[in-house]
Amino acid sequence: MTKAGASGAGTGLPGYLALFAALYGAYGALSPFLPAFLAERGLSPQDITVFLAAATLVRLASGPLAGRIADRTERTRGVLVISLALSAVANLSLLAGHGFWPLLAIGIVQAVWTAPLAPLADALALAAAQGGRAFQYGWARAAGSAAFISATVLSGFAVDLYGSTAGLGICGAAFAAAAVVATRVVTSSGPHASIEMPECGDGIAGEVDGLPSELRLSFETRQNLAPQDEGAHGKSSQRNGFLALAAIPRFRRVVFVAALVIGAHAMQDAFAVIVWRDAGLSSGIAGLLWSESVAAEVLVFLLIGPWLFAKLGAPGVLTIAALAGALRWAVQGATTWLPALVAIQSLHGLTFAGLHLACLAVIEQSVPDNLRATALSVYGTLGIGLASALLTLASGQLFGAVGLRAFxxxxxxxxxAVPLALSLRAEK
Structure with a gap:
């Protein structure tokens, strides 16, 4: 890493720390308190389910579409700024809604604009990070996770004092702040640049040898493309868009890995606290267990992730994350003994943060720059989002049938997911 990259000066790191903190702070202020707000505005439990399901379905379509628009126009930052600003407006508009149909209409509009936020922010951060030479993407993402925790806690106090509308107000303000910050973040040679590769010429071998092995592979692959082939590939990918992505084997496989490993968190998200409270654990203990898992996520984003990549590479980290998930849910399905639960919560750092970092690395290596925002949107919505939605539905049936063993x-x-992750190593 360069001296600038180490210090963060001149690299755009402060801007991305602020962007991710505002963005994920908005998520933290909204997610826990939205159902309570909807109930206060007259929606029944069935209505709330329909509201959340409709928003999820809309995101599955609007996220990839926004990513494709960003790639086609080469205005990733502009699309992000507009989406953030309109997310703030839509979120605050919910405060004026009463009854099912008005709230559902506003909620659908909100879902349209919030769907692409995280993928587009990731696309910009990865480009500005320059493959880790300017700064580590995980630093910015860790700021987001820390802000999510802080915003959830602070919003909880605000909701206690002022009602559930406080959470939506804080969320809207955070989205607006993120829109302002996004207008100022550094983009590395434009929103689609990812890695500044040295020009062909004398001394190139020494510069390439100085790059990390994963990035050196990406550079060597690009250099081996004949100029006419590279140009044809770029034109083809612009024309075909989603079809071009589907034709990339490494991209397909990494999306499947993410769908399996992160999708498997659906049971935890839906039923973990219910299981823990039924086992006699207090809500306070359940909250501490949840906080431990997010703290482990931050630790991996900040420190452990880069070390694992240096030792194992992206396919190795994916494999470890999948194995950690298998262990975590096997223990969760076998016992509610508190020491065991404490022990496995730290695995969230691998099953979520480690896996996310590795997936982004594979996408950055294997997807052309002019499809990067589209790829990240497909990965985040059609991959993780769709899998999580389907597995959440399945989790309800499984938990009702076999209880704890559903884990x-x-x-x-x-x-x-392990053989799929290992196959990515064989494809290098």
């Missing part, structure tokens, strides 16, 4: 199905899904 073993999530363990099996994580284990099924």
């Amino acid at each position: 073993w199905v999530m363990s099996a899904l994580s284990l099924a």
